[in-house]
Every structure is written in C-alpha cells, then in structure tokens.
Amino acid sequence: MAGAAVLAQVAHTLTRSELRREFASIAIGVGLVFAGLIGTSLFLLRSRTRERTLIYFGIFSVLYGIRLLSQQTIVRALWGLPRSQWDLFAWLITCTILLPLSLFIYELADIRFRNVLRWMLAIQGTLAVVGTAGPIVGVPPTRLAPLNSIVVLGSVAVALIYLVWNRTRPSALPLTHETRVLLAGFAAWFLLVIHVNLHDLGLLPGDSIESIGFLIFVGALAYVSARRIFAAEEHLLAINKELDIARQIQSSTLPRAVPELPNLQIAARYAPMSAVAGDFYDFLPVDEHRIGILVADVTGHGVPAALIASMLKVAFASQADSAADPARVLAGLNRSLCGKFEDHFVTAAYVFADTERNVLSYAGAGHPPLMLASGSSGAVRQIEENGLMLGLFPEAEYSSTEIPLDSGDRCLIYTDGVFEAMNAAQEEFGKPRLEQFLKTHSDLSAVAITKQLLEEVARWAGHTGGRSQDDDITVLVLDFRPPLPPAKHSPLG
Numbered sequence: 001m002a003g004a005a006v007l008a009q010v011a012h013t014l015t016r017s018e019l020r021r022e023f024a025s026i027a028i029g030v031g032l033v034f035a036g037l038i039g040t041s042l043f044l045l046r047s048r049t050r051e052r053t054l055i056y057f058g059i060f061s062v063l064y065g066i067r068l069l070s071q072q073t074i075v076r077a078l079w080g081l082p083r084s085q086w087d088l089f090a091w092l093i094t095c096t097i098l099l100p101l102s103l104f105i106y107e108l109a110d111i112r113f114r115n116v117l118r119w120m121l122a123i124q125g126t127l128a129v130v131g132t133a134g135p136i137v138g139v140p141p142t143r144l145a146p147l148n149s150i151v152v153l154g155s156v157a158v159a160l161i162y163l164v165w166n167r168t169r170p171s172a173l174p175l176t177h178e179t180r181v182l183l184a185g186f187a188a189w190f191l192l193v194i195h196v197n198l199h200d201l202g203l204l205p206g207d208s209i210e211s212i213g214f215l216i217f218v219g220a221l222a223y224v225s226a227r228r229i230f231a232a233e234e235h236l237l238a239i240n241k242e243l244d245i246a247r248q249i250q251s252s253t254l255p256r257a258v259p260e261l262p263n264l265q266i267a268a269r270y271a272p273m274s275a276v277a278g279d280f281y282d283f284l285p286v287d288e289h290r291i292g293i294l295v296a297d298v299t300g301h302g303v304p305a306a307l308i309a310s311m312l313k314v315a316f317a318s319q320a321d322s323a324a325d326p327a328r329v330l331a332g333l334n335r336s337l338c339g340k341f342e343d344h345f346v347t348a349a350y351v352f353a354d355t356e357r358n359v360l361s362y363a364g365a366g367h368p369p370l371m372l373a374s375g376s377s378g379a380v381r382q383i384e385e386n387g388l389m390l391g392l393f394p395e396a397e398y399s400s401t402e403i404p405l406d407s408g409d410r411c412l413i414y415t416d417g418v419f420e421a422m423n424a425a426q427e428e429f430g431k432p433r434l435e436q437f438l439k440t441h442s443d444l445s446a447v448a449i450t451k452q453l454l455e456e457v458a459r460w461a462g463h464t465g466g467r468s469q470d471d472d473i474t475v476l477v478l479d480f481r482p483p484l485p486p487a488k489h490s491p492l493g
Helices: 002-013 017-043 053-068 074-079 083-094 098-109 111-136 141-168 178-200 210-253 302-317 326-337 432-439 446-461
Strands: 264-271 279-285 292-297 346-354 361-365 369-372 378-383 401-404 408-413 475-478
Touching: 017 053, 017 074, 017 210, 017 432, 053 074, 053 083, 053 098, 053 210, 053 369, 083 111, 083 141, 098 111, 098 141, 098 178, 111 141, 178 210, 264 279, 264 292, 264 446, 279 302, 279 475, 292 302, 292 408, 292 475, 302 326, 326 361, 346 408, 346 475, 369 432, 378 432, 408 432, 432 446, 446 475
Parallel strands: none
Antiparallel strands: 264 475, 279 292, 292 346, 346 361, 361 401, 369 378, 369 408, 408 475
C-alpha cells in the first residue's frame, strides 16, 4: 500500500507526456534486462559452443537496462535514496558500459580493426578506472561527464573512420549479412547517441530518446548473437558427424577378432583417449603355428593420428612376405611411411611367434620395451631391441632378437599410455609398477589380465572418478601354452 501511495504521489507531479515517457522507458529497461539475462544464460548453459558475443551482449544489455531504470522518477521513488546516490549509481554504469560493447564488436571484427579496438579498449578501461575512482576522491560525476562524452564520441568517430577507410580499399571484401544488420542497428542508435552527447555538452537542444535507438540496436545484437550461436552449433554437429564417420573408419582398421592358435593365447585391449586415436595393433597370421603381431603408437591424438594409423594398416598388410623377419617388417613400414606426413612419427613393436620352434622374434622402433614374465620362476624382465621411430629416416635400419619360450611364459606389449599415466600427485604408473603387476597377477588368463591392467591404470590415474585420460592405451598379451608331452605307458600297461 505504501508503494502504491508513493507511486500515486509521484505520478501526480508528472505531466501526461512525462508519464508516458517514464512508462515507456521502464518497459524498455525491463525488456533489456531480461534480454541480457537470457543472453548470459544461453552462454552459461551452452557450454559446448561458448559463443562469447552472447556474454558481452548480455552484460551490455543488463547494464544499459538497469541504468535506464535507475534514471526514472517512478523507480527512484520506490527506494528512499537521495538523488545523489542514484546519479552516482547511473554514472558508475555509464563509465564502464562501453567495455562489453567494444568486446562484442571485437569478436566480430577483422584483424586490422582488432588492433584499433585494443587501443579503444585501453582508453575506455582508463575512463572506467578514472570514473570509478573520481567520486571516491571527491570529484563529482558532473565534472567527469564531459570526459565520458568525449570518449563515446571519439569511439564512434574512430569506428566510422575505419569503416569508411576499409570500404574504400581496393581489396575490401563485401559486407557480410551480419555486418549489414549490425551497421543498421548501429546507425539507428549512434545517431541518437551523438545527439544526447552533444546535448550533454550543451551543443544541441531537445529531449533524449537514446533508449529507443538502443532498443533497435539491441535487436540487431540479439539477431547477430543468435545467428552466430546457431551457426556454431550447426558446425559442431557437422564436426561430430564427421568424427562418428572417422570413428567407424578407425574401428574398421582394428582387427575384428583375435586370431586363435593352438598353443598361443592372445588377448588385446584398446582404450582411446578421444573418439579417434593413434594407437594401432594388427596381426599377420602365417599358419596355425606362426603369427606376426604389430603394436604401434602414432604421436599426437585425434583425427591426424588416426589417419596415419590407417596408413599404417595398409603398409603393414604389404609386409606379409617378410612376416617371419621383424627387422625387415619394420624397415618396410618405415620406407612406406617416410615422406607421407610431417610433424608426426610412429613407435612400433613387432613380434613373430613360432610355436613349433618355441621362439619369439622381436624388434622395436622407438617403442617401450617388451616385458617377458617367466612361467617357471615368475620373474619379469624387459627386452629392448629398438631402432629409430618409423617415418623419419628412409634408410633407418632395424635389428631383431630371438627369445626362447617355455611353457607358461607371458609376453606383454603395450603403448606408453600405460606407464605414463599420472595420478593426482603427478606420479607416473611407471614400468616398475607394471612389472610388479605382472608378477602378482600371473594366475590370471591373458584376457583377464588385460582387463585387470586397464582397470588398475584407470584407478591410478583417476579415470574412474571422472578425470580425463591423457593418452591412448593399448595392451596385448601372449601366453605360451604348448601341449603336454604324451604320457609314458608302463610296459605292463
């Protein structure tokens, strides 16, 4: 009731035209505040796109709307604050409101105009600091208002001069649809901005109708912001679709099933860091007793690494004639990959298992060492037979080593994403911990230990708690299980 009485008293002191102007300004102010809050909410909620024009538009619109409301007699009457405090509040907004507007324009501007805008932002930032500090040290806003008018008019003049200069250049590009809409809104508002600032300087008569021009300009800003965010989301959807296709293509490059050999149990697990990744493994079966196995890691992540991994599959398939010689396989892969890409290389480990001879031949190209767990003693040793990474030097040479196998021996091949996985304290999982894991889980099958190892690394690095994976991970286990020799029967049978 008290508020209604105050409003009635204030309304009685205003003329009909002043009341119409007050109510129109209040409606515009409320609309601007809501438009700004919507823009800010969209920026915060649409975390995938984060179109920054939205947040700058939101802040600018909210500040302008609040300032417009604070200047209305009816609004001021609802709170019992002296006029000097209302004027100070409006002034603090006035001397800072240019910053979000210039940042909005900065997001849309080309590189040359951004250089100009940096200087304008520096000047406007200085005005904000001086304008805020002035009343604190006793300088009234009325004495600082001309400085604000000069900065506003100067900013408008610089923008117009640049626009005219830019359009007269022979290499000038045609204006985009967004730019034309924005310029139309600017024109409607800036004409009224110039009028009100010249009026404040005592150079022109008349009442301020800047808020109407600003409403038109806000409509242009909202249109441009909405158009940009929808375009960004369409672009994101197109990228996601392309990533889905890339993921399907990459999945097709990995073996659909693990080969089965009578005396050799093979298990492989692959945990990519992102939708597409650079780790790769494949098999070259020769017969039921012999098979070649490649595990590789392309530097980098994402689509470029995945494309190189696809090239690696084609190159690996062409090495079938050399499958029994790991050094020749790696040399052939290196020659195939050299000169095909820049800023990337490939580490690889290749083993050739021969269960008739009970041997494993191994060669590496800058890859983490193979780990061999003895079935008889349980001891784990690292075997390193490394040459240069693939794809760097076409004449690189590689050597291989032959490892005799006993019943129960286990071989682990892996990429560096296993031992380089870090916990919250920035400690690596490390090769010693990997060795210990093999020792303490020797009773598990090949399939079970690959699953358990990935879970152990995920727990160590906090992946189970939502922490993102830092690298692609591939693990491959070979368990040598030769058939038991035939039982010797007693002559008495």
